Amino acid sequence: MRTHSYQISSILYDYEKYKESCVFGRIVKYEHIRNFLNKSAEQSLTEVNSIGSSYEGRKIHLIKIGTGKTKILLWSQMHGDESTSTRAILDLINFLTMSDENNQTRKDILDSVTLYIIPMLNPDGAEIFSRRNAQLIDINRDALSQQSPEAKILYKIKNEIKPHFAFNLHDQSSGYSAGMNYKSSAISLLAPPFNHQLEINEARSRAMKLIVSIYNGLSELIPGHIARYDDEFEPRAFGDNFIIDGVSTVLIEAGGWVDDPEREYVRKIYFTALLKSFLAISDNNYENEILENYYKIPENKEILFDLVLRNITIEKLDKQFTVDIAIKHETYFDIEQNKIYTKGLIADIGDLSTFFGYDEFDMFGYNLELPKFTNKNYLEVTEYHNKGILFVKKKIKYSNWIEQPINFYSTQKPSSKLDVDLPANFLLSTCNKIRYIVINGYLIDNYKSTRFIGNGIAYP
Ligand SMILES: [Zn+2]
CATH class of the missing domain: 3.40.630.10 (Zn peptidases)
Known part of the structure; x- marks a missing residue:
């Protein structure tokens, strides 16, 4: 039939x-x-x-x-x-x-x-x-x-x-x-x-x-x-x-x-x-x-995020605590380039056990570090990553986004703070070694070389 x-x-x-x-x-x-x-x-x-x-x-x-x-x-x-x-x-x-x-x-x-x-x-x-x-x-x-x-x-x-x-x-x-x-x-x-x-x-x-x-x-x-x-x-x-x-x-x-x-x-x-x-x-x-x-x-x-990192250790005022961090990739349209790019914003911090992620990772034992800035120009992005640098002072032609896993800024330093509704840029380390990099809300394993599917942000 x-x-x-x-x-x-x-x-x-x-x-x-x-x-x-x-x-x-x-x-x-x-x-x-x-x-x-x-x-x-x-x-x-x-x-x-x-x-x-x-x-x-x-x-x-x-x-x-x-x-x-x-x-x-x-x-x-x-x-x-x-x-x-x-x-x-x-x-x-x-x-x-x-x-x-x-x-x-x-x-x-x-x-x-x-x-x-x-x-x-x-x-x-x-x-x-x-x-x-x-x-x-x-x-x-x-x-x-x-x-x-x-x-x-x-x-x-x-x-x-x-x-x-x-x-x-x-x-x-x-x-x-x-x-x-x-x-x-x-x-x-x-x-x-x-x-x-x-x-x-x-x-x-x-x-x-x-x-x-x-x-x-x-x-x-x-x-x-x-x-x-x-x-x-x-x-x-x-x-x-x-x-x-x-x-x-x-x-x-x-x-x-x-x-x-x-x-x-x-x-x-x-x-x-x-x-x-x-x-x-x-x-x-x-x-x-x-x-x-x-x-x-x-x-x-509405309980799904693009990325959820669980059990991250954060140190603040000489005290430690453990949180989950959820990231949402918001889409933006670049009219000049006729392309969609994303900003990976921190959507929530705390106990997120009632939420889920398209990608989820258990970061038990990893410490969150805020990123560094530089105005030196290296050749390889990995060199920045190994030094904990996620913001590079560099003028580029367009002002919105870049295909590499790094952020650029031309004049004013953008915020590198960890806060809800701000782009997620931080490093996760264990035994003082940087293992993971979160760049504009995209997770990169520093020990593996995989194709970067996201985008960094080019700030004015
Ligand atoms: Zn509609």
Whole structure:
């Protein structure tokens, strides 16, 4: 029997074929969408219409695929720095418009549903890797006031199409786990409520059952990594308002996965989540799910850090104590270089036994030392490390970050203090020998030479 899981595994087997090559990583801009649409226009596989313009005048597009009677509206990147769903959607469009041994599944979907896809609702924000639009408005808090052209366009399209289902597609911080454990919440799902009492109407009940179906489908692939997003009512958000209007709305958030900072593996998971949704809607299979199982999905919990170093010894005022230190890699966008870099900030210090890390190390027996500064220029970074130096006075062309495991400063000495919300720069030594170096929140073993995957900071 051709079950959903059989169909999905057959499609995932060929995923690389469908994966859109014009987008990779978290920076996805308007030009990527335009290139993609130009390419598919040449092949006239989809119907594409311009449905208006962003505040800065970039076109917003609506792609229509399928001929089925169930209408599904999807919009992606309403927050400009959340591109995982955009990439997954382009992969899905490729899948749906190709011809191969998965044709029957394609036909099942496209005969049953019609997809209306807005691949990038906030192109102005996407241009500068910003959540907000050019007016600095969070579009997902503008459903009532509709001061942004993007919010107006979305509401207008919803009223014109009158979809049965809507998918509000986002990225969340990688700091969420699925329940109270170390497993990251790679996908979190929500059927938005329509009042503070979190009541259930018919539209919401359909969305909840569909989510149970998505959860079950994804659990075969990434067990324990799927969560239920916080269901507090937000009267200004789109999902919450669409549910009021009778549209079964599903919010999907892409989250973190170990060693996947660009969220390319999560992109594939997201593709699978959408695929499963379309299959479950196409054959109405979701209707068989038990509503109460929605509440059994583990809750999204913000208890994950990028790095947790446990049992570090700190000496202060001639006394010693032991703490855990948690570090979070905050992403920043360098407009000039069109690149994302990170600041590894200390997120918490103390007993962090109720928190987890993507990477965790027991530093029992290691003493924390604060780093030194120098204005001497050596050739090798390791020479600085061996001397306990993590800050070098040096002028460089750009002012934000460097690829090496060292920090530069050109005029004023940056703070080398150990404090919450400051970049983590320190050394860990035992028997007066430096074993580990934490540079801008990235851990390096001084005894091993491994490729540095992070970045240092270049201070002005
Ligand atoms: Zn978002």
